[in-house]
Amino acid sequence: xxxxxxxxxxxxxRHDGRKPEDLRPIKMQVGILKNADGSAYVEYGKTxxxxxVYGPREVHPRHLALPDRALIRCRYHMAPFxxxxxxxxxxxxxxxxxxxxxxxALEAVIFSELYPRTSIDIFIEVLQADGGTRTTGLTAxxxxxxxxxxxxxxxIAGVAVGKVDGVLVLDIDEVEDEYGEADMPIGYAAxxxxxxxxxxNGVLTPEEFRRAIELAKEGARRIYDQMKKTLxxxxxxxxxx
Amino acid sequence: xINVSSNLKILVADRQIVRPGxxxxxxxxxxxxxxxxxxxxxxxxxxxxxxAVLGLASITDNDVSVIxxxxxxxxxxxxxxxxxVVGVGITNWILDIRAPYKAxxxxxxVIENFSPITTNLRDYIDVGDYIVAKIAVFDxxxxxxxxxxxxxxxxxxxxxxxxxxxxxxPRVIGKKGSMLNLLTSKTGCNILVAQNGVVWIRxxxxxxxxxxxxxxxxxxxxxxxxxxxxxxxxxxxxxxx
Amino acid sequence: MSLTPTKQPxxxxxxxxxxxxxxxxxxRIDGRKPEEYRKIQVWLNPVPKAEGSALVxxxxxxxxxxxxxxxxxPFSDRPDEGVLQVHAEFVPLASPSFEPGPPDENAIEAARVxxxxxREPRAVKLEDLVIxxxxxxxxxxxxxxxxxxxxxxxxxxxxxxxxxxxxxxIPKIVSIEDDNVIIDKTVKERxxxxxxxxxxxxxxxxxxxxxxxPTLEEEIVLDTKIVIGVDEKGRIVGIQKTxxxxxxxxxxxxxxxxxxxxxQELHAILREVLNNPNAYTTxxxxx
Numbered sequence: 001x002x003x004x005x006x007x008x009x010x011x012x013x014r015h016d017g018r019k020p021e022d023l024r025p026i027k028m029q030v031g032i033l034k035n036a037d038g039s040a041y042v043e044y045g046k047t048x049x050x051x052x053v054y055g056p057r058e059v060h061p062r063h064l065a066l067p068d069r070a071l072i073r074c075r076y077h078m079a080p081f082x083x084x085x086x087x088x089x090x091x092x093x094x095x096x097x098x099x100x101x102x103x104x105a106l107e108a109v110i111f112s113e114l115y116p117r118t119s120i121d122i123f124i125e126v127l128q129a130d131g132g133t134r135t136t137g138l139t140a141x142x143x144x145x146x147x148x149x150x151x152x153x154x155x156i157a158g159v160a161v162g163k164v165d166g167v168l169v170l171d172i173d174e175v176e177d178e179y180g181e182a183d184m185p186i187g188y189a190a191x192x193x194x195x196x197x198x199x200x201n202g203v204l205t206p207e208e209f210r211r212a213i214e215l216a217k218e219g220a221r222r223i224y225d226q227m228k229k230t231l232x233x234x235x236x237x238x239x240x241x
Numbered sequence: 242x243i244n245v246s247s248n249l250k251i252l253v254a255d256r257q258i259v260r261p262g263x264x265x266x267x268x269x270x271x272x273x274x275x276x277x278x279x280x281x282x283x284x285x286x287x288x289x290x291x292x293a294v295l296g297l298a299s300i301t302d303n304d305v306s307v308i309x310x311x312x313x314x315x316x317x318x319x320x321x322x323x324x325x326v327v328g329v330g331i332t333n334w335i336l337d338i339r340a341p342y343k344a345x346x347x348x349x350x351v352i353e354n355f356s357p358i359t360t361n362l363r364d365y366i367d368v369g370d371y372i373v374a375k376i377a378v379f380d381x382x383x384x385x386x387x388x389x390x391x392x393x394x395x396x397x398x399x400x401x402x403x404x405x406x407x408x409x410x411p412r413v414i415g416k417k418g419s420m421l422n423l424l425t426s427k428t429g430c431n432i433l434v435a436q437n438g439v440v441w442i443r444x445x446x447x448x449x450x451x452x453x454x455x456x457x458x459x460x461x462x463x464x465x466x467x468x469x470x471x472x473x474x475x476x477x478x479x480x481x482x
Numbered sequence: 483m484s485l486t487p488t489k490q491p492x493x494x495x496x497x498x499x500x501x502x503x504x505x506x507x508x509x510r511i512d513g514r515k516p517e518e519y520r521k522i523q524v525w526l527n528p529v530p531k532a533e534g535s536a537l538v539x540x541x542x543x544x545x546x547x548x549x550x551x552x553x554x555x556p557f558s559d560r561p562d563e564g565v566l567q568v569h570a571e572f573v574p575l576a577s578p579s580f581e582p583g584p585p586d587e588n589a590i591e592a593a594r595v596x597x598x599x600x601r602e603p604r605a606v607k608l609e610d611l612v613i614x615x616x617x618x619x620x621x622x623x624x625x626x627x628x629x630x631x632x633x634x635x636x637x638x639x640x641x642x643x644x645x646x647x648x649x650x651x652i653p654k655i656v657s658i659e660d661d662n663v664i665i666d667k668t669v670k671e672r673x674x675x676x677x678x679x680x681x682x683x684x685x686x687x688x689x690x691x692x693x694x695x696p697t698l699e700e701e702i703v704l705d706t707k708i709v710i711g712v713d714e715k716g717r718i719v720g721i722q723k724t725x726x727x728x729x730x731x732x733x734x735x736x737x738x739x740x741x742x743x744x745x746q747e748l749h750a751i752l753r754e755v756l757n758n759p760n761a762y763t764t765x766x767x768x769x
Contacts, residue, residue: 037313055313064485066486070486072485074484075483097587099484101723103484104724107486114277115341116382147311148311149295150312151293151294153275153293182602184721191262195728195731198721203718205718206742235465
């Protein structure tokens with residue numbers, strides 16, 4: 001049996017040297033793909049995700065079109081080379097579930113009634129997985145939607161809180177997810193103060209849950225601010241040229 | 242229509258880059274149900290006016306709206322558009338007007354005493370032709386209908402056609418047509434900027450044509466900057482000398 | 483790829499408004515209070531051929547869970563544990579809008595939520611299911627079958643799963659030669675070892691209002707629901723928010739409080755049934 005690594009060191013730091021409330025280094029870029037109407041590339045530490053948005057555009061096949069609003073289609077998918085053991089390209093049950101929860105989170109902010117009989121297609125590809133792929137994917141998708149000019153109530157920042165060796169920590173990576181006691185991903189729209197995605201995989205007491213939500217909101221807010229800056233800086237680049 | 246009370250506390254500057262979720266202004270009274278204003282690209286949530294898209298804040302008198310910097314063209318009845326013929330039916334042509342909906346031009350619009358038995362539509366307009374048209378009917382429940390009955394409408398047979406980001410159209414035209422006037426007067430070209438981001442340029446020579454295109458591309462890339470009219474004037478003076 | 487669902491059946495606008503305004507005034511369309519569960523009926527061991535089985539009716543929602551035990555190999559990173567697998571099928575006969583085919587995202591989500599709620603608190607004692615360490619273990623297949631859909635499939639699935647697991651019996655091992663294990667399914671040796679019970683509480687959310695155990699119509703109208711898994715010790719062992727609206731963080735305290743309270747009631751029902759199994763072996767009239 002593989003030995004469980006030390007997740008919280010004697011000095012209180014995590015296995016990668018972070019404090020419990022530290023996010024991993026986060027990189028964000030928008031408008032990186034030529035063909036897509038909107039796109040974004042996001043890294044949370046070693047997790048790398050690209051998201052693209054096409055739409056609003058005509059629905060194919062036509063019978064899927066909804067008469068009063070846009071059809072939102074969302075695909076969360078992991079590249080076969082993204083994990084240490086090669087992952088089969090066929091959609092797994094996990095990818096199907098995550099496609100659903102991410103779509104539902106984004107539906108809560110998109111003004112879809114504006115574009116009846118069209119589709120807004122959101123594609124999330126995980127290029128390298130090191131924990132927090134769905135939250136990185138949600139952040140990337142949210143940026144890609146803004147980049148595409150799709151009207152929304154707010155941006156959604158995704159982050160996962162975990163419990164490792166009894167300690168609540170922010171933005172867990174793969175090791176902490178695998179050997180920890182809880183993994184709670186959330187998607188938070190900071191301006192309107194609403195939680196759009198919330199899952200818990202693990203065991204928490206009600207008190208721990210309350211603290212975990214506070215920690216998650218605080219971390220999500222920092223990511224949200226970085227998202228806003230990334231969108232703003234898209235135009236700064238042009239001024240500098 | 243949203244009636245905004247006269248006392249608005251405005252939180253952003255004119256031409257400031259704003260993103261979905263950015264609070265633009267606070268109103269005196271609260272609204273019970275969130276309301277979206279598609280023309281202004283903002284929505285009202287409780288007592289806040291919030292940006293729904295990535296764009297530039299536009300503050301006029303006591304009114305707040307957002308000019309999108311991204312996004313596809315959304316059709317409106319009365320808009321002048323330039324469409325590319327992508328299909329020929331028995332009684333109509335199908336055009337791509339860069340919108341989420343296909344546009345239809347009925348044969349009767351172009352051909353007097355049209356009869357499907359005796360007339361071959363492709364003798365008049367074929368796949369690959371550009372047509373200047375107006376949107377006659379668009380009610381979101383069926384296909385968009387175009388008309389070419391009017392001055393300056395019809396098949397394009399000379400000059401060049403370029404595509405720009407539809408969100409940049411207001412900038413290329415300018416306040417009260419000032420930017421467009423600058424372009425046409427300096428280059429001596431005939432320039433039609435359609436609402437769907439397609440531009441038809443007819444010049445007396447190749448050089449003027451090239452310069453006109455470069456100037457438009459310059460406006461397109463710097464649409465969010467101040468003092469753009471001056472920059473364009475300087476550019477044109479330099480190139481045309 | 484996940485698509486915006488077209489919720490079937492189509493609920494007329496008047497009915498939608500009625501359901502919503504009732505909830506805002508603390509009532510529900512079937513007369514229940516916001517915090518009330520529908521009538522729960524249980525039939526233990528309806529499928530004797532399975533190692534364990536249970537049928538639960540939650541109002542009109544009917545779920546049958548069958549537990550099958552087979553010999554298999556353990557996961558390579560967990561050689562000293564049996565394997566638990568949870569699957570769900572929303573079979574076409576359960577609803578006019580279900581079509582034949584592989585499980586859709588709703589069935590997959592339901593199965594995975596139940597799976598996580600069992601796995602995380604270690605409800606099944608997987609360490610006790612080893613036959614030859616590293617080579618042969620018991621595989622516990624838990625298959626959830628939705629037979630009639632009237633909302634809140636997850637709570638009904640969790641109850642029927644818990645009952646099926648609790649009443650499951652492990653077949654006798656006749657012989658072990660090298661790595662070959664011979665079993666006799668007609669003879670049951672011991673019950674499947676269970677550490678603790680888990681229930682889920684599904685709460686529908688409309689604006690600031692909460693309703694427990696939504697019916698299908700309520701689910702369609704409210705759209706947003708949060709499922710909280712709670713074990714016997716009052717710990718939160720799983721959460722799944724579903725639906726296309728946001729939830730205010732300030733609401734979470736109320737949601738958890740309500741979930742913990744209802745979980746205690748559901749755990750009491752489980753205990754009552756498992757302490758008096760003979761009272762629940764009468765076939766239910768499926769109507």
